[in-house]
Structures are given as C-alpha cells and as structure tokens.
Amino acid sequence: MPAIPFNRPYAGRRAAANVEDALRSAHHSGDGPWCEQVAERLSPMVGGGRVFLTPSGTDALELACMALGLGPGDEVIVPSFTFSSTATAVQRTGATVRFADVDPVTLSMGAAQVAERVTSRTRAVIAVHYGGQSSSMAELSALCDAHGLTLVEDAAHALGGTHEGRAYGSFGALACLSFHETKNLSSGEGGALVVNDPRLYERVEQLREKGTDRSKFFRGQVDKYTWVSPGSSFLLGELLAAVLAAGLDDWDLTQARRHAGWDAYESGLASFAADHDITLHPRLPDTRHPAHLYYLLAPSGQARDELLAHCRSRHVLAVSHYQPLAESSEGRRASGPYADECPVTADVSARLLRLPLYGSMTDDEVDSVITTVRAWATDRVVHA
Ligand SMILES: Cc1ncc(COP(=O)(O)O)c(C=O)c1O
Structure with a gap:
C-alpha cells in the first residue's frame, strides 16, 4: 500500500502557466503585478489589512518585530507551544523572549496565560492561533490595551479562519502568514505581513526595501530614493507570487x-x-x-x-x-x-x-x- 503522507504540497492547477507568464514578463523581482494581485486578494481574507508579501512566515515575523522597534531591555510574550520562528524573530532584535503557557483546550495562549507574564518591560505579545483556532481574542486584546502592549498575530495556521465574527489576521496591529508547503496556501516557501495599523505602513515599506524609500519612488512621490531607516530585504519575487495566485484560484x-x-x-x-x-x-x-x-x-x-x-x-x-x-x-x-x-x-x-x-x-x-x-x-x- 502506498504511504499516506502527512502532507502533499499543492500548487494550484494554473501554477505552471502562471510561472511561465511571470518568467516571460519584464518583472521578476518583488511588488510586480503578480504580487499586487495576490496581496489584493489576500486582504479581504484577513479582514482588510494591507498585505506585504514576504519570502517566508519567519521573515514576516522578523519584519513585524523590527517594525515595532524592539530591542534590548524589551520583553515580548510568546507561547512555549509554537514553531521556533515565533521566538527567533524576537530574539534577533535583542529583546527578551518571555514564554507563556497555552490553554489546555484551545492549545493557544490567551489572556489568562499572558497576564502572568506581563512586567513593566513588556512591549508586545505574539499570539499563535494553534490549528487555526484561539482563546478569546477579545479578552487578549483588552488585556494588551490595558497594559499598552502591541498585539501581533502569528496566523501561520489560521488563514481562512474566523473568530468572534472576524477573520484571523485582523486582531493584531500586525499579523503574520506563512505559505510554506505545509500551509493551506503554499508557494513552497513564502509568507506575508498584514498591517492593520496604518501608522506602521511607511516603516514596514522602508524596512522591507533595504531601509530605503524606494516604494515612494515607485509611486512617484519622491524623485530619487535613498537610505532612510534600518532595513533588510523582505520581498517575495514574482515567480512565487504567480504560484500563490494559482493556489488562490483553487x-x-x-x-x-x-x-x-x-x-x-x-x-x-x-x-x-x-x-x-x-x-x-x-x-x-x-x-x-x-x-x-x-x-x-x-x-x-x-x-x-x-x-x-x-x-x-x-x-x-x-x-x-x-x-x-x-x-x-x-x-x-x-x-x-x-x-x-x-x-x-x-x-x-x-x-x-x-x-x-x-x-x-x-x-x-x-x-x-x-x-x-x-x-x-x-x-x-x-x-x-
Ligand atoms: C506557528 C508558526 N509560525 C511561524 C512559522 C514559520 O513560517 P515559515 O516556515 O513560512 O517561515 C511556522 C512554520 O511553519 C509556524 O507553524
């Protein structure tokens, strides 16, 4: 009997044709027409936030932590029951990772677990929706508001899920998606950062464009671009976005x-x-x-x-x-x-x-x- 795999990676039926189209086009790097199409189609699925495609879910988490300006002396609360990336993204900024437990029924970290770990140094909370479910986000959001903490969602499991009448990906100031081959939507590797707080748009744009204001330049808002902030390279290329578009069709x-x-x-x-x-x-x-x-x-x-x-x-x-x-x-x-x-x-x-x-x-x-x-x-x- 052939083995039944744990996961069989899925590329949409039009993936090969889309990739050929992308290859023939004059745009192979990030933020081209395929990326724009995918970002636009994903946005309503996560409650309307602005979607920035990234090379992985890990990158989306790193970009989120950089966008919050985390650094040494800050603490970020993350669940112990999660993938390493939820924590490595915090660690890379120099902030301290504060581990909280998960609820025994939801297997996700909720307000009760977070409350035990809040100190005067806590800056943010990264909530992982295990298996695309969670503890009450209303309670967690209220707790974060009460302590002035930024809520970030690690929604790697949760694309397409809803909770308390809202899409996952819409609860945090920032939310991170993964398009790893094990996820519901896949480009092999890939991810996205959903930005729900408009005050973070510009910072995220600069961080992902190697610390430059190149996005403004492409929109014709400045006549040349230059180095304006810390940064890195967090763009997904057009070929993989073309694969994501086929996955969205299916x-x-x-x-x-x-x-x-x-x-x-x-x-x-x-x-x-x-x-x-x-x-x-x-x-x-x-x-x-x-x-x-x-x-x-x-x-x-x-x-x-x-x-x-x-x-x-x-x-x-x-x-x-x-x-x-x-x-x-x-x-x-x-x-x-x-x-x-x-x-x-x-x-x-x-x-x-x-x-x-x-x-x-x-x-x-x-x-x-x-x-x-x-x-x-x-x-x-x-x-x-
Ligand atoms: C909860 C969670 N967060 C983050 C990630 C990292 O995503 P990626 O593999 O796209 O970097 C994963 C991994 O698959 C995950 O399960």
Missing part, C-alpha cells in the same frame, strides 16, 4: 477537501476516542477553523508514541508537533533571567499526534487513516 477546492477530511476524522474517530480516553481536536465556540491540521491527544506520552508507531508501520505518516520552546537550550538563552514553567505545553507536546490532512486528500485516503487509527485498539489487545 482555494475553495482545497479548503473543501481539507474540511471533508477534518469532518470525517471527527465523526469516524468519535467512538474510538471515547473508548480509549483520547481527546479529539475540538471545535471551539465562536470560531470557524480553516481545517489547517487535525490532532488527537492520547491519554499519555507512551500511548501517543505507540499510536504514532502503529500508524507509521501501516504507512500512515502521522506526526507529533512542537517541542516546548521554553525547555529548549536556545529558548533558555533567549529568555535570559526567566525560567518560565509551561506545564500545559509540556503535557500536550508529549501527547499530541497530527493526522495527515492536505488540500488534495481523497476520501479513500481519509478512510484509510481512520481505519488504521481505529485498528490500534485491536492491535494493542493482540500484542498485550
């Missing part, structure tokens, strides 16, 4: 496949989960998730490892997820004097398993995954 199709898989896992594994003390990925109130990933929480770390090995031995390539950043060697360095305990992260990290889920997944593949997972119960009895 968005409804791939989202329908993802949701079909997610819903089938939920119903097909319900009795199995109840019988074996397994927690299924919950639907959260006031939230429409974008079917980015589907997880199970096993009753113990040992049970998770057994279930993982069982699936993989039957060619279903389920995987675990984030190891606690707060406990990593670099995490300890990045958090300076703090040694924050994040027990929920440690627990969840040991017990969580993600099932295959991708935009080209077939019903047969989903059925095979469900059958394989359910067979763990019988296999355990046989081998006991």
Whole structure:
C-alpha cells in the first residue's frame, strides 16, 4: 500500500502557466503585478489589512518585530507551544523572549496565560492561533490595551479562519502568514505581513526595501530614493507570487477537501476516542477553523508514541508537533533571567499526534487513516 503522507504540497492547477507568464514578463523581482494581485486578494481574507508579501512566515515575523522597534531591555510574550520562528524573530532584535503557557483546550495562549507574564518591560505579545483556532481574542486584546502592549498575530495556521465574527489576521496591529508547503496556501516557501495599523505602513515599506524609500519612488512621490531607516530585504519575487495566485484560484477546492477530511476524522474517530480516553481536536465556540491540521491527544506520552508507531508501520505518516520552546537550550538563552514553567505545553507536546490532512486528500485516503487509527485498539489487545 502506498504511504499516506502527512502532507502533499499543492500548487494550484494554473501554477505552471502562471510561472511561465511571470518568467516571460519584464518583472521578476518583488511588488510586480503578480504580487499586487495576490496581496489584493489576500486582504479581504484577513479582514482588510494591507498585505506585504514576504519570502517566508519567519521573515514576516522578523519584519513585524523590527517594525515595532524592539530591542534590548524589551520583553515580548510568546507561547512555549509554537514553531521556533515565533521566538527567533524576537530574539534577533535583542529583546527578551518571555514564554507563556497555552490553554489546555484551545492549545493557544490567551489572556489568562499572558497576564502572568506581563512586567513593566513588556512591549508586545505574539499570539499563535494553534490549528487555526484561539482563546478569546477579545479578552487578549483588552488585556494588551490595558497594559499598552502591541498585539501581533502569528496566523501561520489560521488563514481562512474566523473568530468572534472576524477573520484571523485582523486582531493584531500586525499579523503574520506563512505559505510554506505545509500551509493551506503554499508557494513552497513564502509568507506575508498584514498591517492593520496604518501608522506602521511607511516603516514596514522602508524596512522591507533595504531601509530605503524606494516604494515612494515607485509611486512617484519622491524623485530619487535613498537610505532612510534600518532595513533588510523582505520581498517575495514574482515567480512565487504567480504560484500563490494559482493556489488562490483553487482555494475553495482545497479548503473543501481539507474540511471533508477534518469532518470525517471527527465523526469516524468519535467512538474510538471515547473508548480509549483520547481527546479529539475540538471545535471551539465562536470560531470557524480553516481545517489547517487535525490532532488527537492520547491519554499519555507512551500511548501517543505507540499510536504514532502503529500508524507509521501501516504507512500512515502521522506526526507529533512542537517541542516546548521554553525547555529548549536556545529558548533558555533567549529568555535570559526567566525560567518560565509551561506545564500545559509540556503535557500536550508529549501527547499530541497530527493526522495527515492536505488540500488534495481523497476520501479513500481519509478512510484509510481512520481505519488504521481505529485498528490500534485491536492491535494493542493482540500484542498485550
Ligand atoms: C506557528 C508558526 N509560525 C511561524 C512559522 C514559520 O513560517 P515559515 O516556515 O513560512 O517561515 C511556522 C512554520 O511553519 C509556524 O507553524
């Protein structure tokens, strides 16, 4: 039986034709017609903010941290249960990474966890919407407002999701998207920074254009451009934007496949989960998730490892997820004097398993995954 991969990268059906078109055009670098088209199409999907395409989600996070002018002496609160980039982006500015735990139901850091870490040096909070869901953003926004903290969303999992009646990507002053091949929209590598606070437009433009006012020059607002601020190069090229455009054309199709898989896992594994003390990925109130990933929480770390090995031995390539950043060697360095305990992260990290889920997944593949997972119960009895 061919293996069912954890992820199968998807390029929209028109990707090759679009890339040829982009190659034939006179514009291969960033901010050309393909980039403009994609940024315009993404903006309503994230609530209307201005979208700047970047070479990766990591770059979007770094650009966000630079735009906030973070530096030594500042503290930024991030969850311990996230990808390293959420923290490395802070670390690169010289600011201290302050790790907070996640809520045991949403697996995202909410107001309760952030409140425990706020000090007089806290400048910003980076909220990760795990699996495209979150704790209450209204509560988190209120907490940030009360302490004068800037809210940044790491919405790498959340494109297409809504919460409390709003699109993810619209809650923070800044929000970061990823178009890595594992994400719902992919160009292999790629990302975007969504800017919801207009006061940051100019700074972001200069930072991503190598510290120059070249964007103004292209718009005819200045007659020459020059070095005006710190900066770097954070533009996505036209060829990859052409791939993203094809992915957006197929968005409804791939989202329908993802949701079909997610819903089938939920119903097909319900009795199995109840019988074996397994927690299924919950639907959260006031939230429409974008079917980015589907997880199970096993009753113990040992049970998770057994279930993982069982699936993989039957060619279903389920995987675990984030190891606690707060406990990593670099995490300890990045958090300076703090040694924050994040027990929920440690627990969840040991017990969580993600099932295959991708935009080209077939019903047969989903059925095979469900059958394989359910067979763990019988296999355990046989081998006991
Ligand atoms: C939560 C989260 N933030 C940031 C990133 C980084 O995105 P990228 O791989 O596009 O740099 C990822 C990674 O995939 C992620 O899962």
